[in-house]
Amino acid sequence: MDEIDLKILAALQQAPDLSQRELAERVSLSQNACWRRLRKLEESGVIVGRSLRLDRSALGLDLIVFAMLRTRSHSADWLEKFRRHVATIPEVIDFYRISGDYDYMLKIAARDMASYDRVYQRLIEKVELDNVTSYFAMEAIFDNRPLPLR
Amino acid sequence: MDEIDLKILAALQQAPDLSQRELAERVSLSQNACWRRLRKLEESGVIVGRSLRLDRSALGLDLIVFAMLRTRSHSADWLEKFRRHVATIPEVIDFYRISGDYDYMLKIAARDMASYDRVYQRLIEKVELDNVTSYFAMEAIFDNRPLPLR
DNA sequence: AGTGAAAGATTATGTCG
DNA sequence: CGACATAATCTTTCACT
Numbered sequence: 177m178d179e180i181d182l183k184i185l186a187a188l189q190q191a192p193d194l195s196q197r198e199l200a201e202r203v204s205l206s207q208n209a210c211w212r213r214l215r216k217l218e219e220s221g222v223i224v225g226r227s228l229r230l231d232r233s234a235l236g237l238d239l240i241v242f243a244m245l246r247t248r249s250h251s252a253d254w255l256e257k258f259r260r261h262v263a264t265i266p267e268v269i270d271f272y273r274i275s276g277d278y279d280y281m282l283k284i285a286a287r288d289m290a291s292y293d294r295v296y297q298r299l300i301e302k303v304e305l306d307n308v309t310s311y312f313a314m315e316a317i318f319d320n321r322p323l324p325l326r
Numbered sequence: 327m328d329e330i331d332l333k334i335l336a337a338l339q340q341a342p343d344l345s346q347r348e349l350a351e352r353v354s355l356s357q358n359a360c361w362r363r364l365r366k367l368e369e370s371g372v373i374v375g376r377s378l379r380l381d382r383s384a385l386g387l388d389l390i391v392f393a394m395l396r397t398r399s400h401s402a403d404w405l406e407k408f409r410r411h412v413a414t415i416p417e418v419i420d421f422y423r424i425s426g427d428y429d430y431m432l433k434i435a436a437r438d439m440a441s442y443d444r445v446y447q448r449l450i451e452k453v454e455l456d457n458v459t460s461y462f463a464m465e466a467i468f469d470n471r472p473l474p475l476r
Numbered sequence: 477a478g479t480g481a482a483a484g485a486t487t488a489t490g491t492c493g
Numbered sequence: 494c495g496a497c498a499t500a501a502t503c504t505t506t507c508a509c510t
Contacts, residue, residue: 192376206479222384226342229374230473242431266474273465281392315423323380323435324416359495
């Protein structure tokens with residue numbers, strides 16, 4: 177990964193729908209050379225893929241909640257069971273294990289409070305949780321910005 | 327937005343690189359009809375765009391931190407200044423205003439602890455913050471899953 | 477690794493039910 | 494609004510430096 181690769185990534189982060197021709201132009205390379213670099217970035221896994229950005233509001237997902245969880249049990253078995261359980265809840269869109277006075281951070285997209293409460297009930301039904309703190313998003317100032325390269 | 331539109335969105339969330347032909351096939355529509363629906367979804371803003379998914383580790387961004395901030399001042403002026411300040415820090419990839427005992431939730435991608443500390447210093451240098459709690463991600467179990475449609 | 481050009485696919489448009 | 498055919502564009506491969 178050299179300078180040019182970083183330029184390619186930066187350009188595509190900023191404008192993912194660039195055509196090969198436009199991209200090549202921006203990084204001052206022939207279309208073909210640029211295409212081969214892009215292919216390598218994909219094959220090597222630096223580019224994991226693409227994703228669709230949807231307007232949550234337009235889909236009625238107006239409630240974003242950050243739930244911090246403290247767990248009681250920590251056996252390997254329990255953790256595995258917990259993960260599989262969380263994975264079955266589609267409203268959970270991010271799921272991080274963290275350090276500090278909580279063990280997990282979940283980002284949840286729900287239609288409304290009633291819908292969130294159902295997610296919450298599902299979260300606690302199967303597993304023994306010590307503490308759940310929910311932070312409700314009042315406003316997404318920004319979300320999923322380009323990663324800082326270099 | 328009818329059933330078919332939802333099918334289109336679901337298919338594209340799951341496989342954003344589908345060609346028009348493949349997509350049309352999956353939703354049982356002619357290529358052209360599917361294309362026009364897709365166009366409408368883009369024009370109406372339901373589809374905001376696409377984004378590149380990069381492997382953070384491959385880029386050396388091994389440290390993900392969730393920083394919860396409690397602010398001291400809350401005047402409109404102050405808030406505006408605070409937002410503009412945060413926007414200048416590229417490591418901050420998510421920025422939410424939340425309810426509860428913190429006011430803001432930031433997701434930060436940094437190379438390492440020293441790099442995070444510089445972000446932290448920049449965060450607190452310009453604005454009067456009451457409290458900053460940093461949760462360090464130990465593991466991303468999942469991130470940016472498809473939104474639950476319907 | 478890079479370039480230019482041509483073959484192969486895909487996307488966007490026009491026309492008609 | 495949907496289907497089918499065609500023009501325009503973009504992607505991928507080839508031959509060569």
